[in-house]
Amino acid sequence: MKKSLLILSIFLASCFVCFAQVSDEQSEQAFKIMESTDDVLAYHGDYSATISLVIEKPGKPKESLQYKIFERTDSELMTIVQLFPEADKGNGFLRDGENIWSYDPISRKFTHTSLKEALGESDVKIDDINQSETHWRDNYTVSGFEEGTLGKFPVYIITLDAKTTKPSYSKVKYFIRKDVPLTLKEEDFSGSGRLMRTILIPKYTKVPAGYVPTQMLLRDELNKGENTQQVVSDLTFDTLPDKIFTKAYLESLN
Amino acid sequence: MGKIFKLALRNLTRQKRRNVILAIAIAFGFFVVTTIDGLISGMVGNLEDCITELTGGTVLISGYEKIPATQEGEKSQLVNIIRDKDYIKNIVEENNFDYKYFSSFTLSAGQVIFNGKKSMATIYGRNILDKDFLDNLQIIDGSVDNLSDPQALIISDKMAESLNIQVGDQLIYTTTTIYGQNNVADFTIAAIIKSNNFINSMQSYANIDTINALVNMPEGGYNTFTIYLNDKNQQTKVAQQIENLIRADGVNVSSRLEALKTNPANPGRGIDKQFTKEEFQWEGTKYGVVSLNDEIPAIKTVLSVVHTVTTTILIVILLIVMVGVSNTYRMVLYERIREIGTMRALGMNGKDTGKIFTTEALILCLIGAISGLILSVIVMGCIHLIPINIESLSFFLHKGHFTFKLSFGSIIVQYFLLILLTFFAVKGSAKKAAAMSPAVALRTIK
Numbered sequence: 225m226k227k228s229l230l231i232l233s234i235f236l237a238s239c240f241v242c243f244a245q246v247s248d249e250q251s252e253q254a255f256k257i258m259e260s261t262d263d264v265l266a267y268h269g270d271y272s273a274t275i276s277l278v279i280e281k282p283g284k285p286k287e288s289l290q291y292k293i294f295e296r297t298d299s300e301l302m303t304i305v306q307l308f309p310e311a312d313k314g315n316g317f318l319r320d321g322e323n324i325w326s327y328d329p330i331s332r333k334f335t336h337t338s339l340k341e342a343l344g345e346s347d348v349k350i351d352d353i354n355q356s357e358t359h360w361r362d363n364y365t366v367s368g369f370e371e372g373t374l375g376k377f378p379v380y381i382i383t384l385d386a387k388t389t390k391p392s393y394s395k396v397k398y399f400i401r402k403d404v405p406l407t408l409k410e411e412d413f414s415g416s417g418r419l420m421r422t423i424l425i426p427k428y429t430k431v432p433a434g435y436v437p438t439q440m441l442l443r444d445e446l447n448k449g450e451n452t453q454q455v456v457s458d459l460t461f462d463t464l465p466d467k468i469f470t471k472a473y474l475e476s477l478n
Numbered sequence: 479m480g481k482i483f484k485l486a487l488r489n490l491t492r493q494k495r496r497n498v499i500l501a502i503a504i505a506f507g508f509f510v511v512t513t514i515d516g517l518i519s520g521m522v523g524n525l526e527d528c529i530t531e532l533t534g535g536t537v538l539i540s541g542y543e544k545i546p547a548t549q550e551g552e553k554s555q556l557v558n559i560i561r562d563k564d565y566i567k568n569i570v571e572e573n574n575f576d577y578k579y580f581s582s583f584t585l586s587a588g589q590v591i592f593n594g595k596k597s598m599a600t601i602y603g604r605n606i607l608d609k610d611f612l613d614n615l616q617i618i619d620g621s622v623d624n625l626s627d628p629q630a631l632i633i634s635d636k637m638a639e640s641l642n643i644q645v646g647d648q649l650i651y652t653t654t655t656i657y658g659q660n661n662v663a664d665f666t667i668a669a670i671i672k673s674n675n676f677i678n679s680m681q682s683y684a685n686i687d688t689i690n691a692l693v694n695m696p697e698g699g700y701n702t703f704t705i706y707l708n709d710k711n712q713q714t715k716v717a718q719q720i721e722n723l724i725r726a727d728g729v730n731v732s733s734r735l736e737a738l739k740t741n742p743a744n745p746g747r748g749i750d751k752q753f754t755k756e757e758f759q760w761e762g763t764k765y766g767v768v769s770l771n772d773e774i775p776a777i778k779t780v781l782s783v784v785h786t787v788t789t790t791i792l793i794v795i796l797l798i799v800m801v802g803v804s805n806t807y808r809m810v811l812y813e814r815i816r817e818i819g820t821m822r823a824l825g826m827n828g829k830d831t832g833k834i835f836t837t838e839a840l841i842l843c844l845i846g847a848i849s850g851l852i853l854s855v856i857v858m859g860c861i862h863l864i865p866i867n868i869e870s871l872s873f874f875l876h877k878g879h880f881t882f883k884l885s886f887g888s889i890i891v892q893y894f895l896l897i898l899l900t901f902f903a904v905k906g907s908a909k910k911a912a913a914m915s916p917a918v919a920l921r922t923i924k
Contacts, residue, residue, distance in 0.1 A: 282594030362548075389545070389555065389657035414662045415655065415694065446650050446662060447591045 251366040254382045258360040258398070260405040266434035266461070270296050273436075274307070274458040282449035294468045301469040305477060316474040325471065329478040334471055363388045368397070374409060378402045393420065406435055419445045431461055482830060486838035493810075500802060501846035504896070507795035508850025509857070511892065515788040516858055516882035519781060521874035523883045526710070526777050528873050529770065531678060534581050534602075535704030536713040536770045539566050539720065541763045542753050556753060557656050560763060563698040569723050575716050576708045579610050582700040584689045588653030590633075590665075590682075592641045599637065601651065601682045603689025603700075606632065611683075620645035620669030628688050630668035636679035638670045645670060655694035656701070663692045713769035721767040730764035734772065746773035785888050792892055800903040803839055807907035810835070818911055819919025832912030839904040840897060847896050851889070858882040 246254070272294045279287040290308035295301065306315040314329030325334045368383030379399045386394045395417065399409035410423040427439035436459060444450035467473050490497050530536055541560030547553055560566070560582075570580055584603035589596050604611065606625050615632070624630055624645070631649070643649060645667050652662045665684060673679040690699060707713055717734065724731040737748025746768050752758055753766060771778050811818075818831055865878050875881075 386659065388548075389655075389659060392658070392660055394659050394661075412660070414660055416661065416663065416692075418662050420652070420660055420662055446652055447594060447596060449594055 246366045246369050250369040254366040254369045254380075254384075255361055257380055257382060257400055257405055258384075259357070261398075261400060261407050262357075264405050264435050266431050266436050268297055268433060269461060270294075270464040271436075271459065271461050272464060273456050273460070276308075276455045276457065278453045278455075280449065280451045280453075282447065294464055296464060296469065303468050303473065305474065314478045316477070318469065318471060318474060320469065327471070327474045332475065332478070334474075359390075360384070363390050364396075367395070371402070372399075374399045377408060379408060404435070421445055429456075429459060431459065433461060482833050482837055483841075485834050486841055489810075489814075489834065489838050490842060496806060497842055500799070500806060501842055501849065503799045503802060504796075504843050504846025505850035505853060507792060507799060508847045508892070508896075509854045511788050511792040511795070512851055512854035512884065512889070513857060513882075514791070515784065515888060516854065516884050517861075517880065518784040518788075519883040519885060520876075520881040522777060522780050522784065524876050524881060525873050526770070526774075527876070528678070529774060529777075530706065530710075532681065533704060533770065533773075534583065534702070535706040536710055537705040537707065537717045537720065538768050538770070538773065539703040539705075540701060540766045542766065543763055544753075544758075544760055546759065553756060554759070555657070558701040559656055559695060559699055560701060560703065560765075561696055561699050562763070563700075565729075566703045566720075566765070569720060570703075570705060573719070573723065575705065575719075576712065578706045578708050580703065580705045581611070582703045584686055584693060584695050584700045585702055586653045586689050586693050588651055590637070590641065590649050590651050592643050592647065592649040595641050597637055597640055598680060599633075599651065599682050600680050601631070601653075601684050601689060603684055603686040603693075606630065606683050606685055615669075616672040617669045618672050620667065622669070624666075624668035625685075627666060627668060628685050629664060629666050630685065631665035632669045632671055632683040633667060634673035634679045634681065635670055636673050637682065638667070643667055651692075653693065655692075657694060659694075661692055661694075663688070710770075714771055717767050717769040717772065724765050724767070730760050730762065732764070732766040732768075734767070737772070744772075744775050746775070785885065789888070789891065789895075793895065796896060796899050800899045803843070803900060804903040804906065807835060807839060807904045811907045811911055815914070815919050815922045818914055819916045819922070822914065822916035822919065828912035828914070831914070832908035835904050835908035835911050836901060839900050843896055843900045844893075847893060 272292070275291045275293055277289040277291075279289070281287075288308060289306070289312075292305045292307055294303045300319065300321045302317075302319040304317040306312050314327075316327035316329070318325045318327070318334075324337050326337070327334050363386060364384035365387050366382065367385045368381065370381040372379055372381050379401055381397065381399055383395065383397045386396075393412040394415045395413035397411040397413070398407055400407050406425070406428050408425055410425075411419055412421040412423075414420050422443040422445055424441040424443070425437045425439070426441070427437070428435045429438045436456060438456040438459070440454040442452040442454070540558060543557045543559050545555040545557060547555075563582075567580070567582065570577070581604060586601045586603060588599060588601070590599045606612075607622075612622060617632075618635060619638075620632075625632070631651075633643070638644070641649070647667050648664050649667065650662060651665055652660065655661050673681075686700065687697070689695070690697060695701070705716065707716060721731050721734055732749045732752045734745060734749065737745040737752065739748075740751065741748030749766055749768050749772065753764065822828070822831060861880050862882065863879070866875055866880065867878065872878075
């Protein structure tokens with residue numbers, strides 16, 4: 225009796241492994257979908273936007289932050305100016321390639337750091353910012369490929385396992401719209417397979433260059449009630465004057 | 479010499495008030511200087527102990543592997559890992575270093591979450607059942623019996639208070655693996671320990687195998703090995719010896735001497751650069767050996783500045799006092815001129831007459847200095863008994879109390895200075911007394 229149970233368990237386990245495995249064809253399809261999620265986004269040229277963040281933490285009042293962002297993606301130029309709260313108004317950041325300057329309007333001083341240094345202590349890696357075209361294939365293997373529904377949208381559910389140490393999470397699950405390859409939901413898992421963070425992107429805005437995620441909700445799954453909502457507004461894709469990407473511009477705002 | 483000493487002692491009792499005032503002035507100088515020196519040395523010593531407690535020893539050995547960059551523009555990844563469980567331990571044991579204890583642990587920094595509250599935490603993954611380790615902990619809640627649970631966590635009373643957590647509660651700990659990926663685990667509070675300051679209030683302890691699994695450290699591995707030496711002053715020598723022993727084995731190791739060339743004021747930073755800079759590439763494990771003084775050279779500098787400042791203060795005080803001593807002995811010479819004449823007429827030679835003056839002044843100054851030292855020790859003892867509950871001072875306290883550390887070397891230097899200055903202060907009067915003719919002295923009318 226015991227022997228039969230053991231054989232049955234082994235059979236069931238091997239069936240599970242077989243079904244859980246993703247074929248090469250599906251894997252290729254999954255990577256293509258992931259690559260198309262990058263292509264569909266408006267990541268080129270000049271743009272400016274207002275980013276509002278609402279941070280909710282359990283037992284604490286909501287915290288609101290607002291920034292104005294100007295970026296010239298092709299030249300790796302970026303200027304960020306804090307608009308809210310009033311106490312931090314005028315704080316600024318200027319990125320020029322690998323160099324980053326932060327500006328303190330009270331002391332009217334700039335502090336220089338490099339992108340490497342700025343990211344050195346944080347969870348963000350250079351790969352998260354300077355994503356190569358092959359970053360999906362280089363760093364992940366596809367461990368799950370399904371079709372399903374998220375809200376009213378039919379979606380592909382793609383599970384990726386990190387095969388290198390570059391990704392910040394060892395397993396990530398993406399819910400991608402079938403009609404337009406837009407990521408609607410991302411679930412980040414720890415090495416032990418526990419859900420750590422969920423990112424919901426319910427709203428995209430279509431612009432001539434592509435799509436821009438205009439509403440994003442980051443949910444900390446370990447600390448229930450801790451959420452960050454990001455709303456992008458005042459989005460423009462007009463050519464920005466060069467002076468915006470200068471220290472003088474940050475100084476002139478105060 | 480005995481007679482001179484007796485005469486000098488007798489002379490001191492003749493003008494009691496004047497001598498007592500002089501002795502008090504000297505005692506005050508020594509009291510101030512000894513107390514300041516003792517207090518600041520004690521505070522710096524406590525800070526050093528705090529840091530030693532935090533790091534686990536005075537000699538620190540870490541191991542790093544470098545994962546080369548795979549794409550242009552990327553930097554290679556530095557991974558803090560020692561795979562060989564026994565290599566460093568064998569070196570330390572085989573070479574008979576004079577240590578109190580050594581420990582190896584996997585250090586993990588992250589956040590603990592409990593009931594919506596978050597707190598920064600540093601978890602030391604180590605053998606938490608080790609008797610020496612447990613003896614050093616002041617468990618105020620929970621029991622050692624709970625520590626056999628692989629998910630057991632020992633936290634400080636401050637952390638327990640801030641999270642409102644009790645023994646038996648479960649919390650979530652999020653951290654990154656040694657490769658930088660996010661990970662999470664649940665822990666059960668097994669014991670709450672008393673913390674003395676802000677630094678150790680953030681320290682928590684868990685089973686090394688559990689932490690290793692959480693941070694992707696291979697089984698038996700660890701990231702830091704520390705040696706707590708019995709004599710702190712040996713730390714640089716021992717660190718250098720261990721570095722040489724590792725190098726002699728043909729194993730990759732940092733160079734302290736090279737670090738002293740590149741960063742003479744902060745060799746610890748120089749050693750760090752030998753790991754982080756892209757020009758340094760290696761295969762396998764490269765060990766980094768540093769002493770606490772290399773890592774925090776400011777401690778040594780502060781102590782030396784304290785001794786210099788207090789010695790300068792003492793010199794200033796002594797110079798002022800010595801003006802008084804010099805004037806007093808000019809007066810004494812004038813007062814005792816006929817007495818000197820009588821003694822000289824009775825056969826005492828000029829040299830001995832001068833010696834009486836010098837000995838008398840030296841005895842007076844030494845009595846003052848010793849009194850100042852005794853008074854300082856009493857005051858320091860009294861201050862030590864006062865409990866201090868100021869959080870910002872906790873780094874400088876030992877179990878909530880000021881402690882005082884007297885440097886024998888400094889005291890010897892200070893006493894030597896006193897003797898030297900006294901000698902010079904009375905030199906003029908003693909010389910005059912020695913040179914005085916008995917007839918002239920006896921003829922003098924005051």
